Amino acid sequence: MNQWTGMPALAAEMAALEEVLKDEFSLTNVFLRSAADRLFESGGKRLRPALLIASSMTGEYDREKTLPVAAAIEILHTATLVHDDVIDLADTRRGVATLAALHGNHVAILTGDYLLSKTLVMLAKSNLPDKHKLEAAYAVESMCKGEVAQYIDKGVIPSPRAYIKRIIQKTGILFSAACSMGAFLGGHDEADVRKFGRFGLRLGTAFQIRDDLMDLSSGAKAAGKPVGHDLKNGIITLPVLLAARDDSFKSRLVKYLASSRSSQNTRKLIDAAVSSGGYAEARNILDGHIQKCRLMLEHFGDSAGRPVLAGIIDMIARQPEEG
Amino acid sequence: MNQWTGMPALAAEMAALEEVLKDEFSLTNVFLRSAADRLFESGGKRLRPALLIASSMTGEYDREKTLPVAAAIEILHTATLVHDDVIDLADTRRGVATLAALHGNHVAILTGDYLLSKTLVMLAKSNLPDKHKLEAAYAVESMCKGEVAQYIDKGVIPSPRAYIKRIIQKTGILFSAACSMGAFLGGHDEADVRKFGRFGLRLGTAFQIRDDLMDLSSGAKAAGKPVGHDLKNGIITLPVLLAARDDSFKSRLVKYLASSRSSQNTRKLIDAAVSSGGYAEARNILDGHIQKCRLMLEHFGDSAGRPVLAGIIDMIARQPEEG
Numbered sequence: 001m002n003q004w005t006g007m008p009a010l011a012a013e014m015a016a017l018e019e020v021l022k023d024e025f026s027l028t029n030v031f032l033r034s035a036a037d038r039l040f041e042s043g044g045k046r047l048r049p050a051l052l053i054a055s056s057m058t059g060e061y062d063r064e065k066t067l068p069v070a071a072a073i074e075i076l077h078t079a080t081l082v083h084d085d086v087i088d089l090a091d092t093r094r095g096v097a098t099l100a101a102l103h104g105n106h107v108a109i110l111t112g113d114y115l116l117s118k119t120l121v122m123l124a125k126s127n128l129p130d131k132h133k134l135e136a137a138y139a140v141e142s143m144c145k146g147e148v149a150q151y152i153d154k155g156v157i158p159s160p161r162a163y164i165k166r167i168i169q170k171t172g173i174l175f176s177a178a179c180s181m182g183a184f185l186g187g188h189d190e191a192d193v194r195k196f197g198r199f200g201l202r203l204g205t206a207f208q209i210r211d212d213l214m215d216l217s218s219g220a221k222a223a224g225k226p227v228g229h230d231l232k233n234g235i236i237t238l239p240v241l242l243a244a245r246d247d248s249f250k251s252r253l254v255k256y257l258a259s260s261r262s263s264q265n266t267r268k269l270i271d272a273a274v275s276s277g278g279y280a281e282a283r284n285i286l287d288g289h290i291q292k293c294r295l296m297l298e299h300f301g302d303s304a305g306r307p308v309l310a311g312i313i314d315m316i317a318r319q320p321e322e323g
Numbered sequence: 324m325n326q327w328t329g330m331p332a333l334a335a336e337m338a339a340l341e342e343v344l345k346d347e348f349s350l351t352n353v354f355l356r357s358a359a360d361r362l363f364e365s366g367g368k369r370l371r372p373a374l375l376i377a378s379s380m381t382g383e384y385d386r387e388k389t390l391p392v393a394a395a396i397e398i399l400h401t402a403t404l405v406h407d408d409v410i411d412l413a414d415t416r417r418g419v420a421t422l423a424a425l426h427g428n429h430v431a432i433l434t435g436d437y438l439l440s441k442t443l444v445m446l447a448k449s450n451l452p453d454k455h456k457l458e459a460a461y462a463v464e465s466m467c468k469g470e471v472a473q474y475i476d477k478g479v480i481p482s483p484r485a486y487i488k489r490i491i492q493k494t495g496i497l498f499s500a501a502c503s504m505g506a507f508l509g510g511h512d513e514a515d516v517r518k519f520g521r522f523g524l525r526l527g528t529a530f531q532i533r534d535d536l537m538d539l540s541s542g543a544k545a546a547g548k549p550v551g552h553d554l555k556n557g558i559i560t561l562p563v564l565l566a567a568r569d570d571s572f573k574s575r576l577v578k579y580l581a582s583s584r585s586s587q588n589t590r591k592l593i594d595a596a597v598s599s600g601g602y603a604e605a606r607n608i609l610d611g612h613i614q615k616c617r618l619m620l621e622h623f624g625d626s627a628g629r630p631v632l633a634g635i636i637d638m639i640a641r642q643p644e645e646g
Contacts, residue, residue, distance in 0.1 A: 029468055031475055083432050086409075106474055109406050109432060110467045113439070117463035120443050124457045134447045140440035144433045145352055151429055152354055 003045065003315065010308045013053045014046060016063065020071040024118070035099055035111045039078050048174060049074045050312060051203070052182035055196050057305030059186025065127070066185050072122035073178050076136060079115035080143055082108055116140065132184055135177035146170035155234040155257045157244050163237070167208040168201065175204025186305070199296045206289035207316050212237035213282055216270050228266040238285065240269075243278025290317045326368065326638065333631045336376045337369060339386065343394040347441065358422055358434045362401050371497060372397045373635060374526070375505035378519050380628030382509025388450070389508050395445035396501050399459060402438035403466055405431055439463065455507055458500040469493035478557040478580045480567050486560070490531040491524065498527025509628070522619045529612035530639050535560035536605055539593050551589040561608065563592075566601025613640045 004011040018040075025036040049070035056066045085098040086108045100108035123133045146169030149162075158166070179200030183193045215230045216239055230237055234257060236244075244250040249272055256269050273279055293313050300306055327334040341363075348359040372393035379389045408421040409431045423431035446456045469492025472485075481489070502523030506516045538553045539562055553560055557580060559567075567573040572595055579592050596602055616636050623629055 029471065031471055032468065080436070083436060086428060086432055103474075105409060105428065107471065109409060109435075110470050110474070112432075112436075113403070113406060114464060114467035114471070116436070116439055117460050117467065120460035121457060121464060124453050124460060130447050134444060137440050137443035137447060141437060141444060144437035144440065145355065147433050148352065148354055148430065148437070151426075151433070 004050070007308050007311045009057065009304055010050060010054060010311075013057075013063065013067070014050060017046065017049055017053070017067055017070055017074070020067045021074065024071060024075070024122070032111065032114055035103075035107070036115070039082065039099070039111075040074075044074075044078070044081075046074060047207070047312070047315075048077050048178045051175060051200065051309075052178040052185075054305050054308040054312060055179045055182025055200075056186040057308060058196075058300055058303040059183065059188050059305070061186060061304070066182070068122055069126050069128065069181055069185060072119045072126070073136065073174070073181070075115050075122070076119040076140065077174065079112045079119065080140070082112040082115065086112075128181065128184070132177075132181050135181060139174040139177045142169045142173040143171075150235055153236075157236050157241055157250070157253065160238070160241060163241055164205065167205055167212075171208040171211075172201045172204035175207065176200035179203075192300075195296070195300070199293060199300075202289055202296070203293050203313065203316065206286055206293065209238055209282060209286045209289065210316060213239060213279070213286065216240075216273065216279065226263075228263075228270055231269065232261050232263070232266050234261075237282075239279040239282040240273050241278075242281045243273040243276040245278075246276050249273070249276050249278070287317075327373070330631050330634045332380065332627055333373060333377060333634075336386065336390070337373060340369065340372055340376070340390055340393055340397070343390045344397065347394060347398070347445070355434065355437055358426075358430070359438070362405065362422070362434075363397075367397075367401070367404075369397060370530070370635070370638075371400050371501045374498060374523065374632075375501040375508075377628050377631040377635060378502045378505025378523075379509040380631060381519075381623055381626040382506065382511050382628070384509060384627070389505070391445055392449050392451065392504055392508060395442045395449070396459070396497070396504070398438050398445070399442040399463065400497065402435045402442065403463070405435040405438065409435075451504065451507070455504050458504060462497040462500045465492045465496040466494075473558055476559070480559050480564055480573070480576065483561070483564065486564055487528065490528055490535075494531040494534075495524045495527035498530065499523035502526075515623075518619070518623070522616060522623075525612055525619070526616050526636065526639065529609055529616065532561055532605060532609045532612065533639060536562060536602070536609065539563075539596065539602065549586075551586075551593055554592065555584045555586070555589050557584075560605075562602040562605040563596050564601075565604045566596040566599040568601075569599050572596070572599050572601070610640075 004014050021040050022037075025033045052070045052073055053061075053066060056062075082099055086100045086105050098108065099111055119136065123136055126133070146166050149166050149169065153162070153166075176197045177200070180193050180197035183196035188196065212230070215237065216228060218227065226232075231240065236253075240253065244253050252272065253269065256265055259265065290313060294310070297306060297309055297313070300309075327337050344363050345360075348356045375393045375396055376384075376389060379385075405422055409423045409428050421431065422434055442459065446459055449456070469489050472489050472492065476485070476489075499520045500523070503516050503520035506519035511519065535553070538560065539551060541550065549555075554563065559576075563576065567576050575595060576592065579588055582588065613636060617633070620629060620632055620636065623632075
């Protein structure tokens with residue numbers, strides 16, 4: 001977890017989180033345990049639990065109460081990744097063979113369901129009030145809606161508004177839940193908890209825009225994904241839909257979408273989106289969200305958690321090409 | 324819902340349940356609503372919510388409190404069926420094209436996840452104590468474990484003990500949760516709630532044995548499934564594993580499992596399992612569970628719910644061939 005080296009307070013908790021994740025699967029059957037171990041050892045960014053922990057550190061941090069909820073949020077996120085891999089027919093994730101590739105869709109779907117139910121058991125046991133338990137369930141509901149919207153809109157150029165709604169559903173709501181659950185666990189009052197929720201929503205939106213920019217940049221290759229993967233699948237993201245406000249780009253895009261979408265044509269279309277200014281404009285929008293997040297953070301008041309949250313914003317702010 | 328015509332008290336509630344199910348999806352996006360509508364209109368047996376309602380009717384029945392929980396249990400069950408259809412590469416269920424066949428695995432996996440999260444939202448809102456909310460999450464966890472155990476044991480002859488454990492995980496735990504949640508909602512004390520839980524566990528075990536018998540009988544065809552579907556997939560159920568206590572059947576079974584499992588050989592093997600007495604013995608075990616359920620019911624004391632539960636036992640007791 002080298003990414004936390006500049007944040008020692010968080011790094012200690014993230015190390016403890018790994019133990020909680022490991023313990024959570026110690027009693028399950030051997031097969032599911034080894035599946036879970038592989039998933040968690042391949043080491044995602046742990047961004048959502050980090051946000052939850054950091055938000056909690058802005059108040060009175062209680063490790064015993066916080067880490068199980070942070071672990072539940074990471075398990076929930078992992079469940080959705082396992083199902084995404086089935087959906088995308090992905091063979092590897094983070095350089096490691098996916099469950100679906102190793103054991104077939106069967107095991108991947110069941111493992112995802114198992115991880116989802118595990119999340120619920122952990123949250124039900126957590127003593128969080130129902131309102132905050134509900135946030136996690138709503139986040140899953142919302143992610144499914146966002147993914148379905150993306151599926152329905154395949155090959156269609158969405159409005160900026162429809163795009164933002166989709167990425168809020170896909171990513172923003174879970175980031176928001178992580179921050180508001182963390183703030184609640186840190187003892188903030190309801191008005192402040194809502195502020196943290198809004199902060200998380202915006203940070204999640206920024207994160208997804210960054211991810212979408214990365215899909216079109218050479219940064220995608222560094223992350224082990226083919227460049228333009230979304231575009232080839234007919235998923236239109238912010239840089240492309242902004243470029244499509246230009247009529248000549250738009251007619252080119254429409255032709256591309258109706259074609260077999262070769263890698264060569266995908267590459268050319270991305271270059272056109274860049275030179276039309278769509279890519280730069282999307283980056284400006286990302287920067288705007290990042291600036292707004294930093295501003296919101298200033299209003300949270302001084303605490304041990306604030307520099308940690310600032311560090312997480314910085315991680316997300318790093319340009320895709322540098323990612 | 325003609326199956327409830329002999330049970331007017333239940334029939335009225337089951338009709339009201341359909342409205343609750345429909346309302347639950349009225350606000351969601353059009354695509355997911357139409358997916359949900361198709362699923363619920365294709366009309367499963369609604370056995371799990373019926374058990375929950377009937378169990379609740381053994382005490383003080385409160386429709387407002389009970390129907391949303393009953394609906395949540397049916398939605399949970401439907402979620403697992405949607406995922407099962409992806410797993411089994413099934414094209415139809417109950418004679419209707421599956422979501423996976425219509426829209427691909429993508430939509431089917433997401434719809435299943437959406438329905439699972441919906442269940443959790445509904446249960447979180449239900450005012451059930453955490454202990455009983457947890458039962459639903461444990462049931463999903465347990466179903467996944469049972470399905471995974473079945474996958475690992477493919478092509479292997481399980482011990483009777485391993486078989487029973489697997490079907491309890493796959494089916495028993497959710498039946499048990501339905502009965503104990505119902506009993507709790509009916510105002511029974513904790514000792515009685517546990518008795519209902521044990522009753523549901525046994526009834527679920529009986530139901531799964533009946534399902535497994537049906538897979539080998541002509542009753543499978545009536546239910547729209549090919550005869551011997553499990554066996555062809557290397558899943559050994561009670562009649563076959565009992566037949567395999569005979570050495571000559573066992574060596575035949577081992578040869579079959581190592582082969583390409585043609586339909587003709589499957590049919591011949593089923594005939595051999597029947598003539599070896601394995602099928603009849605499994606039916607006796609089923610009958611034993613049914614008798615035990617009837618006995619447990621007698622100890623529950625007189626109530627409006629008792630004859631309804633008796634009627635549900637009768638439905639499950641009907642021989643597979645008559646099914």
